[in-house]
Amino acid sequence: PKASATTGTSASAAAGGGTILSGEPDVNGDGKVVIGVLSPGDINDKGYYESFVDEADAFAKSKGWTVIKRGSVPATSALSAARALCQQKVDMIALGASELSDAIPASTEQLCAKTAWYVPSSANVAQTPQIMLSSDNPNQSMLAAGYATGLLMQAKGQTKAGFVTGQQADFTIAAAKAWKAGIREVLPKAQVVTTYAGDLNDSAKAKEAVQAQMSQGVKAMYPYLGGSTDAATALANTGKLITLTPGTDRCSSTSPTFDVSVLFSPGDYFAAALKQFAAGKLAMGAEKVWQLGVDPYPTVKLCKGTATENKKLAAFMSSIGTKKIDPAAEVKRLGN
Amino acid sequence: MNVRAALSSVSVWSGSVRSGWPAVAATTAAVVAALGLSSLLIAVTGGSPTASVRALYQGSMAGQTAWTTTLLYAAPLLLVAVGSCVSSRAGVFNIGQEGQVLVGALAGAWVALRLAVPGPVLLVLTLVTAGLAGGAWAALSSLMHRWRDVNVVVSTLLMTFIAAQLVAYAVNTPWLLQESRVGNATVSSASNQIPAGALLGSAGSYPGLQVNGGVFVAVIAAVVLALALARSRWGFRLKMLGLNPRTAQHAGVRTGALGGAALAVSGAFAGLAGAVLLTSPVGTNRLEPGISDNIGWDGLLVALVARNQPLLAIPVALLFGVLRSGGSFLAATGVPSFLVDVVKSLLVLAFVAPPVIVGMVRRRRAGALTAPAASDPLRVPQEATV
Amino acid sequence: MDVEERTADPGHPPVPALELRGISKSYGLVAACDAVDLAVHRGEIHGLLGENGAGKSTLMKILLGLVQRDAGTILHAGRAVDIRSPQQAVALGLGMVHQHFSLIEPLTVWENVVLGDTGKVDRTAACREVEEVAGRYGLPVDPMARVDRLSAGERQRVELIKCLRRDPSVLVLDEPTSVLTQDESAELFKVLRRVVRTENRAVVLISHKLAEITTATDRLTVLRKGRVAFRSATAETTPQELARRMVGRDVSLQAEAAALGLLPTAGSPSSSPGPRPGPGGPALRLKGLVVRADGVPVLDGLDLEVAAGEITGLYGVEGNGQAALGDLLSGLVVPASGTVEIGGRTVDPARPGALHRAGLGIVPEDRHSSGVVLDMSVAENLVLKSLNAVSGRGLRRVFVSRRKMHAAARRLAEEFNIVTPSLDAPLRSLSGGNQQRVVLARELSAGPAVLVAAQPTHGLDVGAIEDMYQRLRDVAANGVAVLLISTELEEVMALASRIAVISSGRVNGVLSVAEATAERLGMLVGGMAKESAMAKESRVA
Amino acid sequence: MSALDDIATVLSSGVRLTAPLAFAACGEYLAERAGTLNISVEAMMLGAAFSSVAVASGTGSATAGLLAGVVTGLLIGVVHAALSHRAEINTFVVGLVLNALVLGLTSYLITTSTFDSHQVTQLSVPVLRDIPAIGRPLFVERWPVYLLLLIVPLTWWLVERSRWGLELRAVGEAPQAADVTGIRVNVRRRQALLWCGALAGLGGAYLAVGEVGSFNQNMTAGRGYIVIAAVIFGAWRLGRTLVGCLLFGLADAMRLALPALGMTANSQLLIVAPYLLALLAMLLFSAKHREPKALGQPFERGST
Ligand SMILES: Nc1ncnc2c1ncn2[C@@H]1O[C@H](COP(=O)(O)OP(=O)(O)OP(=O)(O)O)[C@@H](O)[C@H]1O
Numbered sequence A: 001p002k003a004s005a006t007t008g009t010s011a012s013a014a015a016g017g018g019t020i021l022s023g024e025p026d027v028n029g030d031g032k033v034v035i036g037v038l039s040p041g042d043i044n045d046k047g048y049y050e051s052f053v054d055e056a057d058a059f060a061k062s063k064g065w066t067v068i069k070r071g072s073v074p075a076t077s078a079l080s081a082a083r084a085l086c087q088q089k090v091d092m093i094a095l096g097a098s099e100l101s102d103a104i105p106a107s108t109e110q111l112c113a114k115t116a117w118y119v120p121s122s123a124n125v126a127q128t129p130q131i132m133l134s135s136d137n138p139n140q141s142m143l144a145a146g147y148a149t150g151l152l153m154q155a156k157g158q159t160k161a162g163f164v165t166g167q168q169a170d171f172t173i174a175a176a177k178a179w180k181a182g183i184r185e186v187l188p189k190a191q192v193v194t195t196y197a198g199d200l201n202d203s204a205k206a207k208e209a210v211q212a213q214m215s216q217g218v219k220a221m222y223p224y225l226g227g228s229t230d231a232a233t234a235l236a237n238t239g240k241l242i243t244l245t246p247g248t249d250r251c252s253s254t255s256p257t258f259d260v261s262v263l264f265s266p267g268d269y270f271a272a273a274l275k276q277f278a279a280g281k282l283a284m285g286a287e288k289v290w291q292l293g294v295d296p297y298p299t300v301k302l303c304k305g306t307a308t309e310n311k312k313l314a315a316f317m318s319s320i321g322t323k324k325i326d327p328a329a330e331v332k333r334l335g336n
Numbered sequence B: 001m002n003v004r005a006a007l008s009s010v011s012v013w014s015g016s017v018r019s020g021w022p023a024v025a026a027t028t029a030a031v032v033a034a035l036g037l038s039s040l041l042i043a044v045t046g047g048s049p050t051a052s053v054r055a056l057y058q059g060s061m062a063g064q065t066a067w068t069t070t071l072l073y074a075a076p077l078l079l080v081a082v083g084s085c086v087s088s089r090a091g092v093f094n095i096g097q098e099g100q101v102l103v104g105a106l107a108g109a110w111v112a113l114r115l116a117v118p119g120p121v122l123l124v125l126t127l128v129t130a131g132l133a134g135g136a137w138a139a140l141s142s143l144m145h146r147w148r149d150v151n152v153v154v155s156t157l158l159m160t161f162i163a164a165q166l167v168a169y170a171v172n173t174p175w176l177l178q179e180s181r182v183g184n185a186t187v188s189s190a191s192n193q194i195p196a197g198a199l200l201g202s203a204g205s206y207p208g209l210q211v212n213g214g215v216f217v218a219v220i221a222a223v224v225l226a227l228a229l230a231r232s233r234w235g236f237r238l239k240m241l242g243l244n245p246r247t248a249q250h251a252g253v254r255t256g257a258l259g260g261a262a263l264a265v266s267g268a269f270a271g272l273a274g275a276v277l278l279t280s281p282v283g284t285n286r287l288e289p290g291i292s293d294n295i296g297w298d299g300l301l302v303a304l305v306a307r308n309q310p311l312l313a314i315p316v317a318l319l320f321g322v323l324r325s326g327g328s329f330l331a332a333t334g335v336p337s338f339l340v341d342v343v344k345s346l347l348v349l350a351f352v353a354p355p356v357i358v359g360m361v362r363r364r365r366a367g368a369l370t371a372p373a374a375s376d377p378l379r380v381p382q383e384a385t386v
Numbered sequence C: 001m002d003v004e005e006r007t008a009d010p011g012h013p014p015v016p017a018l019e020l021r022g023i024s025k026s027y028g029l030v031a032a033c034d035a036v037d038l039a040v041h042r043g044e045i046h047g048l049l050g051e052n053g054a055g056k057s058t059l060m061k062i063l064l065g066l067v068q069r070d071a072g073t074i075l076h077a078g079r080a081v082d083i084r085s086p087q088q089a090v091a092l093g094l095g096m097v098h099q100h101f102s103l104i105e106p107l108t109v110w111e112n113v114v115l116g117d118t119g120k121v122d123r124t125a126a127c128r129e130v131e132e133v134a135g136r137y138g139l140p141v142d143p144m145a146r147v148d149r150l151s152a153g154e155r156q157r158v159e160l161i162k163c164l165r166r167d168p169s170v171l172v173l174d175e176p177t178s179v180l181t182q183d184e185s186a187e188l189f190k191v192l193r194r195v196v197r198t199e200n201r202a203v204v205l206i207s208h209k210l211a212e213i214t215t216a217t218d219r220l221t222v223l224r225k226g227r228v229a230f231r232s233a234t235a236e237t238t239p240q241e242l243a244r245r246m247v248g249r250d251v252s253l254q255a256e257a258a259a260l261g262l263l264p265t266a267g268s269p270s271s272s273p274g275p276r277p278g279p280g281g282p283a284l285r286l287k288g289l290v291v292r293a294d295g296v297p298v299l300d301g302l303d304l305e306v307a308a309g310e311i312t313g314l315y316g317v318e319g320n321g322q323a324a325l326g327d328l329l330s331g332l333v334v335p336a337s338g339t340v341e342i343g344g345r346t347v348d349p350a351r352p353g354a355l356h357r358a359g360l361g362i363v364p365e366d367r368h369s370s371g372v373v374l375d376m377s378v379a380e381n382l383v384l385k386s387l388n389a390v391s392g393r394g395l396r397r398v399f400v401s402r403r404k405m406h407a408a409a410r411r412l413a414e415e416f417n418i419v420t421p422s423l424d425a426p427l428r429s430l431s432g433g434n435q436q437r438v439v440l441a442r443e444l445s446a447g448p449a450v451l452v453a454a455q456p457t458h459g460l461d462v463g464a465i466e467d468m469y470q471r472l473r474d475v476a477a478n479g480v481a482v483l484l485i486s487t488e489l490e491e492v493m494a495l496a497s498r499i500a501v502i503s504s505g506r507v508n509g510v511l512s513v514a515e516a517t518a519e520r521l522g523m524l525v526g527g528m529a530k531e532s533a534m535a536k537e538s539r540v541a
Numbered sequence D: 001m002s003a004l005d006d007i008a009t010v011l012s013s014g015v016r017l018t019a020p021l022a023f024a025a026c027g028e029y030l031a032e033r034a035g036t037l038n039i040s041v042e043a044m045m046l047g048a049a050f051s052s053v054a055v056a057s058g059t060g061s062a063t064a065g066l067l068a069g070v071v072t073g074l075l076i077g078v079v080h081a082a083l084s085h086r087a088e089i090n091t092f093v094v095g096l097v098l099n100a101l102v103l104g105l106t107s108y109l110i111t112t113s114t115f116d117s118h119q120v121t122q123l124s125v126p127v128l129r130d131i132p133a134i135g136r137p138l139f140v141e142r143w144p145v146y147l148l149l150l151i152v153p154l155t156w157w158l159v160e161r162s163r164w165g166l167e168l169r170a171v172g173e174a175p176q177a178a179d180v181t182g183i184r185v186n187v188r189r190r191q192a193l194l195w196c197g198a199l200a201g202l203g204g205a206y207l208a209v210g211e212v213g214s215f216n217q218n219m220t221a222g223r224g225y226i227v228i229a230a231v232i233f234g235a236w237r238l239g240r241t242l243v244g245c246l247l248f249g250l251a252d253a254m255r256l257a258l259p260a261l262g263m264t265a266n267s268q269l270l271i272v273a274p275y276l277l278a279l280l281a282m283l284l285f286s287a288k289h290r291e292p293k294a295l296g297q298p299f300e301r302g303s304t
């Protein structure tokens, strides 16, 4: 990534490329630190989207910062939402997901000149000097999630798993395939069905999809959902299915319960970035790629795994981290 | 002539609300009540009403940037509203603008992304195609009405949901309008960004205040239609059709064709609004399932509050624009932006209800044989709707 | 206004079944009822008559609790009562057959009959009751039939059954005969006789047809402009006197007399000009017109010719296709077959505005529904069929020129004596007579070769009627072919030189006014063909 | 897995997806017979779904939540009725505004509060539940489903047999004539809207505390409009309306179950199916003859 100092004379080059904004964390120098967070989803979904704001909130509180959060921002109003934040004199704008990347043009506008930008990306957002990109490879975490599921299924002697998600869109299709491939790393003959409920938030429909899968003997179920995650998982719990979390650590949750926490939550990445920001080390114009098996996140955690299972999973993840396993190739090989 | 047309429309308005101070006073009281209720809601849920009001103001009217955003929202709202005025005049109640906006944006996006023609031509083609598509979509309802007597309210409503799935299908289907894949990246449920040539630029830039081309399109449409409705033979016939279709037919008006055309025109303006959403910086310049963003529903409400007067729709659209941009800013202060939907709905009721109620009370008191004026859009769903 | 009373016999019981004292009701500035006193006794048919708009319907609606009075008391069997709703009226034993049918068409007869009751709905009991009441009064009807399948006469029976079933002490009928044939009317009066004589009920019969009132009632009250103008026993007065009381002055004009239902003195020559056939055949020729509504033919091969300079009357009882013919000539319905020729040229009535362009003007029967736009201005209503003439020139052709529109409207308003506060006032604010003048002015301003006037005097007061008659005569005298569609025999006899009788959607016979007697016309109306009508008459003679 | 089990799966899923529609459709049907084309049924369902979860969480009783849902639907019905049949504001405008208001309000409130999950209990009829294929779908459901056995016949009886229903029909067909007959037109229409509100509320509450056990933003997701489509599809007959609901419910159940059964289908097409079917029904059967004549028209005395 090329470093260019468009944000003013006071910017300085950082070690890993990119530019560190002067005065970090109070970039705009108004004596307060304000973080603005935009999320495309329901920020009370007890899952993926909520975690993003919760992490920011917790960290900011500990530093005495202010956090302005806004959920359910449609992609079409991302731009104006970002402008509104700039008017509020935020020091950083953090986008909850790459769906909101349409807000990025605001970063070049006068209004947002003194603002840091944190943007999650899945390789579909172009790097610009004004923003910090944060990305992971969803194939990695979904493959490992599948692997973990496979381990648990193997222990119980089961072979049938189900994936329930919303719209039939590219990212859901890809996630389903990687998860399936992961299961088949352990159980080459495993059967995996995918149901598109059509809506990440229609709980009744998500539940019916789960019910249909359960009645077909599915014993592990991944509710890759938004607002309807809990309703779907609760139903799966009644059938004692193996369940996974879509992004956050919920091993301690009792209602519903999960067997595997798949942690690819943008909140975790974001918390790490905020720490750097507080220390004045967060560089714009650079990209941070989060590696499974290398970085603390993303990762997959068995809630009640046996020592052997945990060891196998850790080994699998680290071979992804060391590139011994190429997730893309594995998905191609086993995901169809 | 413009000014006189304007004056005559305004006088029609005050006539139809049977103006006088009771209606004005009641409206004022209702607006205050609506704002009071909203404040109460904020306070009860732990927010600060004064801060919220300040935020609403700041985001929508304080400064040139704020005004820029407000105007960006107002333009498509005004376009939808102006179209609604036309169909309502003809006595046809179209409530499918949301779907017509979507179909317009869909067709516009297709043209903008698929045709290789130079910039300005592409923009014009995008806008025109979107208008035609919105019009055609509405015309389907009109054909169903003519052939099989299908209720226009019902069919325009149902067609909205079909339009939404059509767009969802298009942006999830690679050979249609789904965005192209870069390397291994996942693609989102949206089209590619339309080329710069098809973007509506700012037709004026007063340091920070940018007046987008869409604003000019919308205002010109409002003025031209106000003039046409008030003065032209077409406007005369529409009015006749809306107020008494039998007499209109007797007088030689092709009622079916004229009513159907009015519905199509209304759809066309909604489609054009869809294109403005697509090509102006209000959104992301891509086709996405959420691109209509309730502009269709809100535009219809603008027309209703403006009592189907295109010129009055200008300030009302501006007010709705203020609510949208202010709401966006309000959300940036931490108050969930859904609050703005609540405020907006309460305000619509506050504007719409009191004149009707005052009129009704007056009629009851007078006991006169004054059937409510059929021209009153808020009271009488005209014959065509049933 | 001093009311002259002639109380006939003192044989009535001292307490009237119903008594109204000082009833007043205003609609804005219009005093629909102004201190009206009225007493109705058991065992009598009480006629209530007056011109259009005299306040008859309003008075009865007050009685039925549909309209609240401003002042006055209602005494029922001597007791003051307060009637706030139709249910209360029913509970007191008041029943009403409304001027316009109040039946719900998609419901069955028995459902309509029990509508407005309280308590459980019991079909078997209701049907039995309908049949029982029907049998008692000789009003046969199928209780399970849907009302929209019934004829006008049958519907009237249902209305009657509905009232009589509730055993009313006072029965009010508001212009019950306007949709009935003469035979049906006679039947109705027979039923009413029975109701008062053998069952000792009281009946109020509202009408503005003097002939009917004088034959059917025992006592009567005349309303004029919301006040009681006259009371008398029927036997002690004459139609001529009643007419005078209604109008407030002597009625000499035959036109007025006709409008009030006074039969013209036998054999009196029509004052209308004789037929003056224009050159080259009739101005309007209708051939084999068929119009269907819901599959039922409402016009069934109608043939008719109207010559220039002549007033042809199309007479018949309401509901025999006049409305369909009016709609057809207004361009509102399209015939299934048949042709319309104007001035010898065939016109396609399906083409919007074609009839108008071919030179046909029409004063439609229901002007509010298809003649005017109440919420547009007087000026706009005057020009709405001739937008071309009031448009701008050149590029401004797409616009209506206000200047031209006002000029044209002003000219017509003056010529036709239209009384209006301003040309920009909504038509709604004009009186009925003036609204009708607006229609006539607009239709005549196009210089038509043919003028169709459908029920042109419905709802007009005497002054307006007089004016209308004079204008129609003038129009004919100027060489226009006039087709007068009317259900008023007297009106047709007074104006037309030829009378065509319509029955069941076809013309049953055409008589010159000289051959036309009430009896012959009556037989044609009843559906007998012309020849047999003549034959029967000659036998009688 | 036997084919019978598969059928049972799809059927019971269909029954569950149909139930909220069926409750609301009974209400909408009755309102439309009285002449009100009520488009705020979505607001009634959504508002009820929210309040049922809120009250269930507050009281700890799902049944109390269900009741609260009915009351909320009723209240929205009262507001709609007051605005459109007392103040006489165009009923479509009122409906649009109410839908926007309730969506905004519930979304706002759910982001500012949290609720526990509660769900009504399941009722399982011994013996009958063992009938192959239909046993499970029909005899093992959350108990409010069985209220349909009461409400459907009751709605039918009210409309077709009771005096109130006779008057409703009269009011929906010919309000002027009904008025002179002594029926208080707008009162009847308001009452019909209350019935509609209560039942739509029951439908929404069933969805929340019966089916799902929690509330999430816009959880009715357009079911109110599907209900309107069902009444149209049913050409204003209760039986056919319910068949429409079942058809739409089953279509959804099929869509959701097919992948598990190893089949695929175009989901967009299945999602729009209800709307397409309603339009088709109107086109094919020219429903105009069945449509209440005064549907959507306001009534005011003296304005023939
Ligand atoms: N195709 C149409 N689309 C929408 N509204 C229409 C259409 N045709 C007529 N209308 C409206 O419907 C009203 C008349 O309704 P009606 O159902 O009587 O029309 P119609 O008589 O069937 O039309 P036509 O003359 O074409 O047969 C008019 O106010 C007119 O504006």
Ligand SMILES: Nc1ncnc2c1ncn2[C@@H]1O[C@H](COP(=O)(O)OP(=O)(O)OP(=O)(O)O)[C@@H](O)[C@H]1O
Pocket: B367, B368, B369, B370, C027, C030, C031, C032, C050, C051, C052, C053, C054, C055, C056, C057, C058, C059, C099, C208, C459, D302
């Ligand atoms: N609802 C009303 N609002 C205003 N004016 C009314 C109303 N009803 C009646 N009027 C007016 O009151 C007067 C009396 O009307 P009413 O209907 O009682 O006359 P009527 O004697 O029955 O006439 P007709 O012979 O035409 O039936 C008329 O001037 C009429 O215009």
Ligand SMILES: [Mg+2]
Pocket: A026, A027, A028, A029, A030, A031, A032, A033, A034, A089, A090, A091
């Ligand atoms: Mg700062």
Ligand SMILES: [Mg+2]
Pocket: C056, C057, C058, C099, C174
């Ligand atoms: Mg009368």
